[in-house]
Amino acid sequence: MSNDMISTPASVLGEEMEAAPPAPTPGDLNDELIRTSIWTDDMLYRAGIPIIDVPLVSCGGGMGSFVLSNYLRIAGADTSQVRILSNIEYPWQTYEYLTKVSQIPRPERLRSDSQGMPDCLWGFPSYALREARKEKKLFPIWNVLTEPIFADYWTPRAGTVFAGLEKEVARTRYNEMLVLGQVRMVRRRNGGGYFTILTPPPGSSATRRIAYRSQYVHLAIGYPGLKFLPDLQEYRTKYNDLARTVNAYEPHEHIYEGLLAKPGTVLVRGGGIVASRVLQRLMDDREKKGAQTQILHLFRTYYSGRHNKWGFAKRRGAHGFAFQGFNAPKSAWGGQHIEQMLKLEGKARKDLYDLTGGAHTPYRKYWLDQMKRGRDQGWYTTYQGEVTDVRPSPNGVVTTIRQNNGSMATLEAQIILDCTGLEADIREHRIYADLLEHSGAGRNPLGRLDVDPSFEARGTRSGTGKLYASGSATYGGYFAGVDTFLGLQLSAQRITDDLAKQGFVKRIGIARSISSWWKWMRHKQI
Amino acid sequence: MIPTLSGRIQTRIWLILFVGIPWTLVITPFLPNNRDLIGGSSLVDTYKTTFSVLGIVLVLAVFGWEWLYHFLQQFRWEKDWPVIFSLFLVVPEAIVAKLVFNALDIGMKFNATAKDATFWWHIGTTWIVMWLFVLGPIKVLFIRWRFSGGRIFF
Numbered sequence: 001m002s003n004d005m006i007s008t009p010a011s012v013l014g015e016e017m018e019a020a021p022p023a024p025t026p027g028d029l030n031d032e033l034i035r036t037s038i039w040t041d042d043m044l045y046r047a048g049i050p051i052i053d054v055p056l057v058s059c060g061g062g063m064g065s066f067v068l069s070n071y072l073r074i075a076g077a078d079t080s081q082v083r084i085l086s087n088i089e090y091p092w093q094t095y096e097y098l099t100k101v102s103q104i105p106r107p108e109r110l111r112s113d114s115q116g117m118p119d120c121l122w123g124f125p126s127y128a129l130r131e132a133r134k135e136k137k138l139f140p141i142w143n144v145l146t147e148p149i150f151a152d153y154w155t156p157r158a159g160t161v162f163a164g165l166e167k168e169v170a171r172t173r174y175n176e177m178l179v180l181g182q183v184r185m186v187r188r189r190n191g192g193g194y195f196t197i198l199t200p201p202p203g204s205s206a207t208r209r210i211a212y213r214s215q216y217v218h219l220a221i222g223y224p225g226l227k228f229l230p231d232l233q234e235y236r237t238k239y240n241d242l243a244r245t246v247n248a249y250e251p252h253e254h255i256y257e258g259l260l261a262k263p264g265t266v267l268v269r270g271g272g273i274v275a276s277r278v279l280q281r282l283m284d285d286r287e288k289k290g291a292q293t294q295i296l297h298l299f300r301t302y303y304s305g306r307h308n309k310w311g312f313a314k315r316r317g318a319h320g321f322a323f324q325g326f327n328a329p330k331s332a333w334g335g336q337h338i339e340q341m342l343k344l345e346g347k348a349r350k351d352l353y354d355l356t357g358g359a360h361t362p363y364r365k366y367w368l369d370q371m372k373r374g375r376d377q378g379w380y381t382t383y384q385g386e387v388t389d390v391r392p393s394p395n396g397v398v399t400t401i402r403q404n405n406g407s408m409a410t411l412e413a414q415i416i417l418d419c420t421g422l423e424a425d426i427r428e429h430r431i432y433a434d435l436l437e438h439s440g441a442g443r444n445p446l447g448r449l450d451v452d453p454s455f456e457a458r459g460t461r462s463g464t465g466k467l468y469a470s471g472s473a474t475y476g477g478y479f480a481g482v483d484t485f486l487g488l489q490l491s492a493q494r495i496t497d498d499l500a501k502q503g504f505v506k507r508i509g510i511a512r513s514i515s516s517w518w519k520w521m522r523h524k525q526i
Numbered sequence: 527m528i529p530t531l532s533g534r535i536q537t538r539i540w541l542i543l544f545v546g547i548p549w550t551l552v553i554t555p556f557l558p559n560n561r562d563l564i565g566g567s568s569l570v571d572t573y574k575t576t577f578s579v580l581g582i583v584l585v586l587a588v589f590g591w592e593w594l595y596h597f598l599q600q601f602r603w604e605k606d607w608p609v610i611f612s613l614f615l616v617v618p619e620a621i622v623a624k625l626v627f628n629a630l631d632i633g634m635k636f637n638a639t640a641k642d643a644t645f646w647w648h649i650g651t652t653w654i655v656m657w658l659f660v661l662g663p664i665k666v667l668f669i670r671w672r673f674s675g676g677r678i679f680f
Contacts, residue, residue: 115665115672122669124662145610313603324603331605334673335528490673497670510667517666 004233005424006226006249010062010094013087017182017201027207029184029197037438038462040190041213049197049211054083055504056216057196059183059431061086062094064220064471066165067118067488070172071496073526074121074516075505079176083212085183085198091174092165094222099158102248102419103277106159111273111326111362113333114144114154116486119164122517123489127156130164152364153325161485171525184209185434186217192463216504218495219449219457219469220488221431225424229269232418235390235397244397245390248274248419255415256285263292267399267411270419271299271321272359276367278419279380283370286379295380296411298401301358302384308355315360319371320382322360328480329356333490341478342453350445353480359420383411390416426473435460439467446476453478454498455491464502468495527665528606531596533676535588537664540678541656542584549655550576550648558643567637575640576648578632582623583649591619609661616653623649 005011027048033039044051056072058065065084072082088094104110115123128140143154169175181198189195196212228236232245246252248270259266259282266282268275275297285291303317316323331337337356344352361367374380385401388408392398396414403409426432426448435441435449440459444450450458451474460467470491472483481487500507508516519526529537554569554576561567595615599605624645627633633640665672 122665123672124665126662145613146608148604148606149608150610310603312600313605315603329604331528331675333528335533335675336530336605339530339675493670493673508669513669514666 004228004230005428006228006247008094008223008226008249009097010088010222011225014182017087017180018184018199019202021202021208025208027209029209033187036187038188038190039195044195044211048207049209050207051195051211051213052083053213055081055214056083056218056499057194057212057214058082058084058218058220059086059186059196060084060218060220060222060471061088061091061178062220062222062471063091063118063485064222064488064491065218066091066169066174067485068218068220068470068492068495069174069177070118070121070168071489071492071508072499072505073172075496075500075508075512077505079173081504082177083179083214084174084177085179085181085196085212087180087182089178089180090166090169092162096158096162098249101251102274103281104158106162107157109155110158110161112155112161112485113326113330114140114156116484116489117164118161118485118488119168120520121489122513122520123486124517127160127164128154131156131160148325148363153362155362167523171520171523173525180204181210183221183431185431186219186439186467187434188439188460188462189213189465193465194462194467215465216499217465217467219431219435219467219473220471221429221473223423223472224426224429224432227422227424229387229418229420229422231387231390232416239392241392241397244392244414245416245418248278248417249421252417255417256281259293259415260285260289260291263294264414265294265296265396265412267296267298267397267413267416268419269298269416270359270421271301271303271361272419272421273361274421275359275419276321276361276364278417280367280370283374283380287370287373293379295374296413297380297382298387298399298411299382299384300386302382302404310352310355315356316363318368319375320384322358323363324356324360325362326481327484327487332356332479332481333484333486338479341480344478346445349476349478353446353476356480383409385409423472429473432473441467444474444476448476449473451477454494456498466498466502468498470495527672527676528604529596530675530677531592533674533678534592534596536678536680537660537671537676538587538592539584541659542580542587545656545659546580546583546652547577549652550580553648553651557647558641559639560641561639564637564639567639571636571639572644574636575632575644578636579623579627579645579648580652582626582630582632583619586619586623586626591615612660613654613657616650620646620649620653 030047061084114126114128117123128144132140143151147153181200184197184199186196193215194217198210226249286293299320302320303322306314307317308315329337385403388402389400399411401409441457442450442459449469455468457467457469474482499505554573559572
């Protein structure tokens with residue numbers, strides 16, 4: 001991992017597993033394997049790498065693998081037919097890490113629809129109904145019936161989602177499919193199908209690598225990497241100052257604690273959901289715990305009103321932020337947005353992404369009220385500008401910006417909190433890099449992995465074998481909501497239907513759906 | 527679920543056929559009526575009346591209302607509106623259906639066994655049942671429905 005990347009549990013665990021063993025171990029990759037794009041069984045025998053046969057392998061083991069495995073199990077796949085290769089122990093491990101550090105602990109609410117339920121294939125009864133029943137309140141139901149006009153979108157608590165997942169993991173016997181290790185690469189196999197090379201945890205195998213020979217492969221390895229903004233990375237490298245420039249996806253609780261103990265100025269960068277969350281934390285600390293933090297907020301693109309016309313509609317914006325309920329307009333998960341996207345290729349598709357994407361945050365009255373108090377009382381100020389320079393100063397860090405009107409300004413703060421959530425190029429991830437180089441995979445108009453409407457990675461077919469991908473790596477395809485719970489379900493559904501066409505599982509029709517749902521309702525193990 | 531135009535029309539047709547019709551079969555005998563007052567009229571006449579109402583609602587929706595709703599939602603960024611709106615839409619739809627019902631003189635055609643209350647109770651209860659069905663159970667029957675803009679048949 002390059003040093004401008006942010007560590008997550010998966011990357012840390014992955015690096016530990018991948019670390020070179022102290023002594024040469026048999027069954028390792030050799031030059032022949034590394035060089036050759038399409039492998040024969042003999043090549044693996046020669047390298048001494050043991051081969052395990054399984055019809056379908058899902059790499060990742062996070063939310064994406066879990067949701068697909070859930071669909072496959074309900075579509076009739078036995079646990080012996082699927083192996084989930086993962087460096088994390090439970091599907092929400094990375095997700096929970098990222099939400100927690102970005103200020104969504106378990107009792108707080110995610111930015112996710114009530115029916116986006118990774119633990120329930122049907123999305124019914126929804127999280128709102130679950131919460132209403134559990135807490136004996138009608139409010140969540142009223143909210144989902146009247147949103148988004150008379151109420152802000154209702155969203156579930158992180159803890160509700162994790163608790164539900166835990167149950168569904170047990171119900172579908174997920175752990176029987178889980179294999180711990182670090183996926184190194186996926187290569188096509190001469191004769192059809194694929195080889196997936198896994199590096200098992202040190203000491204757990206007689207050989208350094210194990211090969212999984214499968215007809216189908218599913219890639220759900222999450223973000224290729226989360227990056228620091230280039231100007232902040234340059235500052236960190238040049239001045240070796242890691243304490244005063246922090247990314248919201250790094251653990252940074254000490255910053256909030258420091259600000260409670262001693263007044264300070266913070267510069268928040270970014271206009272998305274993470275910025276909103278971090279601002280709420282800073283402002284809550286100020287309003288409820290007596291912190292005296294001065295908050296400077298820098299937007300690269302500043303929205304002061306309605307903008308980006310799509311059809312007859314324009315997106316709402318105010319005080320710098322663009323407002324959108326979820327990651328994409330709600331009609332991306334099956335409505336007019338995806339219908340339109342399916343007809344668009346190349347630049348036309350990218351244009352619609354530009355129009356409906358970018359940094360945006362949900363409209364939440366609590367946040368808007370809080371920011372208004374901040375502006376009125378003078379402890380919260382917003383700026384627009386392109387950063388030209390970041391350098392240390394006696395009191396902290398000085399950021400120089402060029403504003404839209406061409407004038408320069410300087411912002412001085414003790415801490416810079418990067419909330420931009422910049423994602424790395426897919427090539428930064430070893431598995432994707434290998435796939436692009438050796439397996440025929442291509443890029444979509446946004447530069448990520450090109451998949452067709454059934455989420456098969458274009459160009460990677462191997463005989464009767466198919467390689468699918470879901471999650472953030474496929475952003476830029478026909479479906480803009482890939483990196484969400486509902487999106488993972490949509491992808492899993494398309495993949496499962498495609499697999500059903502090839503006879504790997506049964507198609508989930510009306511009868512199977514009703515009987516499976518009834519089992520789900522009764523928590524009956526399958 | 528955020529519908530597409532085709533999806534909303536398909537969903538409406540399916541709801542009338544598979545929720546509206548069974549519900550009408552069940553509820554019609556219990557609706558207020560004039561059968562006692564008019565000699566020779568029967569429950570069959572009331573059934574003919576209530577089924578005609580379903581037909582009117584279906585035709586108006588498929589050729590009118592759904593297009594209007596689709597058009598109005600074009601002015602909304604997310605292309606949705608509150609679920610509760612769909613419940614209240616019964617008001618304009620029922621009023622227009624009643625006007626058509628009167629204009630075609632359907633009540634008289636079937637021996638006038640129905641009175642105004644028959645119409646309102648029938649359409650009101652049928653609407654609520656269909657609305658509740660869309661909120662949840664339909665997703666259990668058709669797992670692809672919510673990801674395909676409400677399309678059911680094709």
